[in-house]
Amino acid sequence: MTVEPVPDLADIQGNILRGYKKDHVRHLVLTITDPQAARRWLLDATSGETAGTPQVTTEKSYSEKPPTCLNVGLTHAGLETLGVAAKHLRTFPHEFVDGMASRALKLGDTGPSDPRHWKAEWQDPSKVHVVVSVHADSPGQREKAGKEVLDAGDGAAFDKTAQLDGDAFPGGQVHFGYRDNIAQPHFAGIRDPIDRPDRQPLVEVGAVLLGHQTPVEDVRWEVPQPKRLGFNGSFNAFRVLEQQVGEFEDFLSQSAALIKDNGMANMVLPPDVEKTWDPPTSRFEAMRELVAAKILGRWRTGVPLALSPYSPTPVCLGKLNDFDYANDTDGLCCPVGSHIRRCNPRSSRIVQRNTNHSRRIVRRGMPYGPPHDPDHPDDGKERGLLGVFICASLIAQFEAIQYDWMNLGLQDPRITGTNDAVVGNNEPEFSSFTMPVGSSSIELRGFSRFVHTVGGAYLFLPSIRALKYLGSLHP
Amino acid sequence: MVTTQPSKWVQFLQSKLTQPGEWLLVQYWKHRAPVTTPTWVWKTAPGDNLQQCMNLVMPLADKTDVGRARAAKAVAANVDEIFTGLNNVGTVHFARFDLIGGNLCMFSVYDGDLENYLRDFISVFGSVFDALMELVEAPPPTPCGLHPEAFIDWIIAHDAFQITGDVPSLFPDEGNIANLPRDVVLLLEQHPNVQLGRYSGYPGKSAAQIRLATGIDW
Numbered sequence: 001m002t003v004e005p006v007p008d009l010a011d012i013q014g015n016i017l018r019g020y021k022k023d024h025v026r027h028l029v030l031t032i033t034d035p036q037a038a039r040r041w042l043l044d045a046t047s048g049e050t051a052g053t054p055q056v057t058t059e060k061s062y063s064e065k066p067p068t069c070l071n072v073g074l075t076h077a078g079l080e081t082l083g084v085a086a087k088h089l090r091t092f093p094h095e096f097v098d099g100m101a102s103r104a105l106k107l108g109d110t111g112p113s114d115p116r117h118w119k120a121e122w123q124d125p126s127k128v129h130v131v132v133s134v135h136a137d138s139p140g141q142r143e144k145a146g147k148e149v150l151d152a153g154d155g156a157a158f159d160k161t162a163q164l165d166g167d168a169f170p171g172g173q174v175h176f177g178y179r180d181n182i183a184q185p186h187f188a189g190i191r192d193p194i195d196r197p198d199r200q201p202l203v204e205v206g207a208v209l210l211g212h213q214t215p216v217e218d219v220r221w222e223v224p225q226p227k228r229l230g231f232n233g234s235f236n237a238f239r240v241l242e243q244q245v246g247e248f249e250d251f252l253s254q255s256a257a258l259i260k261d262n263g264m265a266n267m268v269l270p271p272d273v274e275k276t277w278d279p280p281t282s283r284f285e286a287m288r289e290l291v292a293a294k295i296l297g298r299w300r301t302g303v304p305l306a307l308s309p310y311s312p313t314p315v316c317l318g319k320l321n322d323f324d325y326a327n328d329t330d331g332l333c334c335p336v337g338s339h340i341r342r343c344n345p346r347s348s349r350i351v352q353r354n355t356n357h358s359r360r361i362v363r364r365g366m367p368y369g370p371p372h373d374p375d376h377p378d379d380g381k382e383r384g385l386l387g388v389f390i391c392a393s394l395i396a397q398f399e400a401i402q403y404d405w406m407n408l409g410l411q412d413p414r415i416t417g418t419n420d421a422v423v424g425n426n427e428p429e430f431s432s433f434t435m436p437v438g439s440s441s442i443e444l445r446g447f448s449r450f451v452h453t454v455g456g457a458y459l460f461l462p463s464i465r466a467l468k469y470l471g472s473l474h475p
Numbered sequence: 476m477v478t479t480q481p482s483k484w485v486q487f488l489q490s491k492l493t494q495p496g497e498w499l500l501v502q503y504w505k506h507r508a509p510v511t512t513p514t515w516v517w518k519t520a521p522g523d524n525l526q527q528c529m530n531l532v533m534p535l536a537d538k539t540d541v542g543r544a545r546a547a548k549a550v551a552a553n554v555d556e557i558f559t560g561l562n563n564v565g566t567v568h569f570a571r572f573d574l575i576g577g578n579l580c581m582f583s584v585y586d587g588d589l590e591n592y593l594r595d596f597i598s599v600f601g602s603v604f605d606a607l608m609e610l611v612e613a614p615p616p617t618p619c620g621l622h623p624e625a626f627i628d629w630i631i632a633h634d635a636f637q638i639t640g641d642v643p644s645l646f647p648d649e650g651n652i653a654n655l656p657r658d659v660v661l662l663l664e665q666h667p668n669v670q671l672g673r674y675s676g677y678p679g680k681s682a683a684q685i686r687l688a689t690g691i692d693w
Binding site (some may be wrong): 093217219399413 | 588681
């Protein structure tokens with residue numbers, strides 16, 4: 001790995017290299033109604049003067065944790081509206097220029113996730129210019145900072161298209177009950193206090209920042225021009241992902257019953273092992289939890305199957321990310337088709353031998369909507385994940401994961417032709433998931449798509465210098 | 476023997492003036508309602524993501540036999556690296572280099588997304604392509620590792636356009652061969668090299684699946 005100097009952290013928007021660890025977020029989806037007022041706001045939000053206008057947070061270390069943090073993401077239409085010259089707009093990667101809705105086939109956004117079915121605020125991508133994300137310790141602080149953003153230019157700068165609030169669940173869980181946000185890239189030269197032991201190689205900052213060495217040897221993504229606009233920038237695939245929790249839980253029950261009724265329970269889980277779990281549970285519930293673990297690669301407690309194939313009970317929290325699949329070639333502990341192994345094969349053997357570690361992305365998702373209530377499974381309320389997927393190349397990282405690995409399984413011939421069971425573009429007629437058991441396997445079939453895309457946009461996260469540049473444009 | 480060819484201007488005039496009326500008609504159609512062909516939509520249908528074809532036609536800067544010999548030498552000098560690289564890409568069924576007229580061609584069958592395939596190219600044998608780019612007309616900036624997007628755009632621009640699906644349906648008027656559909660004519664005007672169809676002896680299988688099934692290490 002080429003060792004490069006640590007980038008200027010004061011020039012990089014926060015939440016890219018290190019997470020904010022805040023429990024509340026508000027994503028304001030905005031249309032620029034007065035470009036001059038919007039540019040003025042960008043200057044104010046990067047001025048360092050904290051009175052009045054909330055400041056865009058940087059990666060620079062702070063001595064006192066701020067109550068709110070702010071990020072600004074811009075679509076191609078937003079950059080154009082701010083006055084970026086056409087010759088410079090053409091230097092952005094074509095997938096960003098096309099926008100997320102145009103990439104639907106590649107992303108698996110078909111059927112119920114087809115952009116034609118997306119929510120109203122995403123139906124006209126030309127009106128989606130800016131997504132301002134406010135991260136806060138409390139809903140009150142989020143409300144205050146969000147209002148200050150909307151007041152920009154005496155309220156003339158932006159028209160609010162949508163306001164999407166996310167709130168962390170206790171224990172860092174998400175709607176399907178999994179503990180999330182455990183594995184993130186560890187960047188070379190960047191210290192993050194919450195970094196867990198991780199036997200994967202350190203990741204070059206060029207995986208998420210433009211203008212730096214990428215994880216692919218001798219490859220650098222082209223920096224949009226002028227350089228002060230593109231350098232140290234990043235991309236965010238922002239996705240609103242509705243989750244069908246009731247259907248997911250039904251699938252777990254049906255699969256558990258199938259395994260039990262066919263006398264396969266003792267093949268996948270040693271008899272009575274569930275009595276040693278903390279807390280102990282029934283054999284049927286244990287089967288449900290095992291299926292949930294097998295399709296994800298972790299128990300819902302976050303414990304990786306690679307370290308603990310028969311128990312979800314956390315042994316050592318520090319070990320949650322310190323594992324590999326090198327000794328689990330056939331996926332007997334963690335199936336090859338499980339979600340986390342598909343998205344990040346670590347050092348597993350894969351077909352594309354040079355790409356094991358080259359598609360790492362940063363995830364900063366937050367649940368939205370009320371938790372699923374099993375006693376009222378059909379409450380009619382929407383719930384899901386506000387997904388933030390950060391990388392330096394949308395096409396080489398985010399889209400490549402979505403297309404080749406999640407929705408095709410190209411990385412291993414034993415899963416090629418199948419989709420990720422948790423988030424993949426599944427249809428009951430074709431879906432399947434294989435749980436290897438000894439020299440045999442259990443095939444789960446007939447499940448539908450549990451996650452529907454209902455909106456989203458490709459956003460550019462400019463550096464602080466770039467935001468100032470945008471604020472000072474005179475088109 | 477070095478062949479002598481008419482100048483580019485003479486070739487152009489010859490090609491356009493053979494049937495000047497038809498050429499003018501095509502230009503008029505193009506002016507009135509140009510056909511835009513988004514590559515992604517045309518090239519790939521959902522589920523049709525294994526055994527994709529890349530038909531790369533790279534016009535040589537020097538189309539004489541000497542220039543063609545230089546291109547052959549460049550391929551020959553790197554053939555081991557190319558084959559090792561293709562093996563490491565892992566998703567390739569077949570690949571071959573051909574000289575066809577004044578073009579150096581690479582025809583291959585691969586799995587997955589074209590752009591991912593090309594990025595794997597860059598990482599495993601980018602230096603070979605850098606050498607080849609020195610021999611072609613209007614090459615992209617090199618090294619391709621520092622200009623991956625421009626390299627990929629260039630390759631896509633020189634990849635033969637693929638008409639997927641039902642080719643006969645493009646010609647609904649069976650009874651009149653002279654009555655060629657306007658869209659097809661404009662499509663061909665926009666894309667000089669076109670793949671009209673492909674056959675697979677083992678559809679829906681990846682290269683790695685074939686290797687696994689036949690006992691070849693994947």
